[in-house]
Amino acid sequence: MKKLMITMAAILCAAAINAKTLVAYYSYTNNVERIVTALRSQIDADVIEIEPAEKGLDYAANNYALGTQLLNAIKANPNDASSYPAIDPVDVNMNDYDMVIIAAPLWWSQMAAPFQTFLFHYGPQMKGKNIGVIVSSASSGIGGVVADAKRLIPEGNFLEPNLWIRSSQTSNAASLISSWLNDIHYNDITSAVTTITADNDFEIFVANGMIGVNGESGTLALYNLSGNKVIETTERRVRIDALAPGIYIAQATNAGRSVTRKINIR
Ligand SMILES: Cc1cc2nc3c(=O)[nH]c(=O)nc-3n(C[C@H](O)[C@H](O)[C@H](O)COP(=O)(O)O)c2cc1C
Structure with a gap:
């Protein structure tokens, strides 16, 4: 809970x-x-x-x-x-x-x-x-x-x-x-990542139907706006082109670092 x-x-x-x-x-x-x-x-x-x-x-x-x-x-x-x-x-x-x-x-x-x-x-x-x-x-x-x-x-x-x-x-x-x-x-x-962070070593990216994390791999999770986790992975990148179009929240975490981005999948 x-x-x-x-x-x-x-x-x-x-x-x-x-x-x-x-x-x-x-x-x-x-x-x-x-x-x-x-x-x-x-x-x-x-x-x-x-x-x-x-x-x-x-x-x-x-x-x-x-x-x-x-x-x-x-x-x-x-x-x-x-x-x-x-x-x-x-x-x-x-x-x-x-x-x-x-x-x-x-x-x-x-x-x-x-x-x-x-x-x-x-x-x-x-x-x-x-x-x-x-x-x-x-x-x-x-x-x-x-x-x-x-x-x-x-x-x-x-x-x-x-x-x-x-x-x-x-x-x-x-x-x-x-x-x-x-x-x-x-x-x-x-569309795509809405904010560019100053921390270029640890950032979520979206490209070519994939979402991934620049920097050391940790956990990458994607939530829809109902709060349901639709993806959780420890891979550096994962395909998202099968997901329904809409707004999602992506969150990457690794060893105490965390970055959260809104993404728009079309
Ligand atoms: C003070 C005033 C001046 C207006 N002048 C013009 C005008 O010069 N030419 C025009 O085509 N419509 C004019 N209109 C009409 C409005 O542009 C039009 O009705 C518009 O759809 C109003 O949008 P609203 O309903 O969101 O206020 C005028 C309306 C007002 C209230």
């Missing part, structure tokens, strides 16, 4: 430490919300929703007057934090992620203002990360929103193409997302 609890703790810990993709979104009339619901059924990701601090505002009233006003304030002074509408505090540690998918509505051919606030504060922390962009609009092309994203995440590694889902296509989001994930090679980007 004790062993099982330690194992489960290790698995939970590894899943938390190695969570890899963050989805951040804002949605006013729920189209992006529905898109993100479809997205999260297809990938393993943490999701945060950005919320304006001021509740109950009607951005579309009087021919979108408030939305226009917020965007004009940003455009007038894009480098000034006070130009951006306040949002609720966001609890996220960007160091946990190496891919961020941002999903936002288009407002007047720009990125919706509250989401710009989020990126103004967190975009610089996305330096070097893979960035996927999803935009929802009624009909306008999304070039302006992508430009806003690139301004606010100046050193992001933007993946091509961006995904544009028109409001009228929202109910078809699942299949559009599935094709898009293929187009950006999402599985290739996020």
